[in-house]
Amino acid sequence: MTMLPQLIFGYFAAVIVLLSLLVITRKNPVHSVMWMLLLFFHIAAMYLFLNAEFIAAIQVIVYAGAILVLFLFVVLLLNLKEELEADRFVGSWPVAVLVSGGIFLGLASVLRSFVIGRQGSFTVELIQKVTHTKTLGLIMYTEYLFPFEIASLILLIAVIGAIVLAKKRMRSH
Amino acid sequence: MVPLNWYLILSAAVFSIGIFGFLTRRNIIIMFMSIELMLNAVNISLVAFSHYLQDLRGHVLVFFIITVAAAEASIGLAIIIALFRNKNTVHVDEMNEMKG
Numbered sequence: 001m002t003m004l005p006q007l008i009f010g011y012f013a014a015v016i017v018l019l020s021l022l023v024i025t026r027k028n029p030v031h032s033v034m035w036m037l038l039l040f041f042h043i044a045a046m047y048l049f050l051n052a053e054f055i056a057a058i059q060v061i062v063y064a065g066a067i068l069v070l071f072l073f074v075v076l077l078l079n080l081k082e083e084l085e086a087d088r089f090v091g092s093w094p095v096a097v098l099v100s101g102g103i104f105l106g107l108a109s110v111l112r113s114f115v116i117g118r119q120g121s122f123t124v125e126l127i128q129k130v131t132h133t134k135t136l137g138l139i140m141y142t143e144y145l146f147p148f149e150i151a152s153l154i155l156l157i158a159v160i161g162a163i164v165l166a167k168k169r170m171r172s173h
Numbered sequence: 174m175v176p177l178n179w180y181l182i183l184s185a186a187v188f189s190i191g192i193f194g195f196l197t198r199r200n201i202i203i204m205f206m207s208i209e210l211m212l213n214a215v216n217i218s219l220v221a222f223s224h225y226l227q228d229l230r231g232h233v234l235v236f237f238i239i240t241v242a243a244a245e246a247s248i249g250l251a252i253i254i255a256l257f258r259n260k261n262t263v264h265v266d267e268m269n270e271m272k273g
Contacts, residue, residue: 005174006175009179020191052223054232055216063213063242075202086199087199090196093197107185111178116177122227122229123227136233155244
């Protein structure tokens with residue numbers, strides 16, 4: 001029974017890697033979006049496994065609910081027939097295998113000499129007592145108030161920019 | 174208890190897959206989804222660090238990353254729509270107007 005956390009982690013890790021591979025290799029972009037939906041749900045479950053329930057909820061609402069729907073809308077504008085006949089990879093894909101494999105091996109090899117730092121004050125017991133959402137809100141609205149305002153400005157710019165970029169050019173008169 | 178390194182290896186794997194997709198796919202929308210994949214890989218490692226260091230600041234960072242990802246997705250998809258309207262293609266190797 002002591003193996004249960006490892007088993008749960010192993011399942012989610014294997015499925016996340018498999019789904020990421022499916023996302024980038026499918027020929028039909030609609031299939032890619034659907035696999036990505038499943039991938040985001042598994043990542044949300046991984047956040048729950050790490051005691052981050054507010055982040056898991058945001059992951060489902062914002063990523064799976066908003067961003068992927070946006071992707072799906074744009075995919076529907078494509079010419080799918082032409083897409084299914086074209087090559088899916090650029091000609092120099094072996095170079096990309098080398099680059100991404102090298103980055104993975106580099107990251108994995110530096111992990112051996114990684115030493116974890118000083119423990120903070122937000123223990124699991126404290127978060128359980130106050131609830132995760134409340135502790136996160138207390139930090140966000142005190143210590144990170146200014147970055148929070150900047151984030152709202154970024155969203156405002158995104159709204160205006162999306163409208164300006166995507167609207168048809170008005171004929172000047 | 175699952176060691177922290179397992180999460181970091183998983184994060185590195187998803188990040189590398191994202192890099193591979195970004196470098197190789199011809200479809201600009203799949204390239205965009207690869208960027209989202211890389212952002213998610215970083216989020217996994219940040220939440221794992223947060224949990225193992227018992228510090229909530231990683232979660233705050235994840236919150237901001239998700240905000241920026243939403244803004245980036247809306248702007249980027251608007252650019253793709255404008256591009257598709259002008260060029261009638263989403264394949265990046267057919268877009269070479271800026272070649273010197």
